[in-house]
Amino acid sequence: MLPCAYKQLFGIDCPTCGAQRSFSLLMEGNIPDSFFMYPPLIPVLVLGILWMIRLVKPTHIGYGFIKKYTWTVLALVMINYLVHLII
Numbered sequence: 001m002l003p004c005a006y007k008q009l010f011g012i013d014c015p016t017c018g019a020q021r022s023f024s025l026l027m028e029g030n031i032p033d034s035f036f037m038y039p040p041l042i043p044v045l046v047l048g049i050l051w052m053i054r055l056v057k058p059t060h061i062g063y064g065f066i067k068k069y070t071w072t073v074l075a076l077v078m079i080n081y082l083v084h085l086i087i
Contacts, residue, residue: 015081019044040076047073 001021006014022038025031034041047069054061 013081013084015077017084038080040073040080043073043076 001024004014004017006012007017016038018038019041022034022041025034025037026041050061050066050069054063054066
């Protein structure tokens, strides 16, 4: 796995720490362990797919929906980060 520059620089985990290992577990088909490693991974991946679809076919996905979903995913990532820092 690639080292986290944020963690090396500041000495604490970054908001996406665990995502790389979680993605690796997901690609191996180990969905439960992937979820427990980094819960926001699947919503982040869905967001990436939605943005790609929006770039190719802008009329298929409304900007309002994707904007709200982006903020929701950002909130999930930050909640996960804060819980991880507390625990």
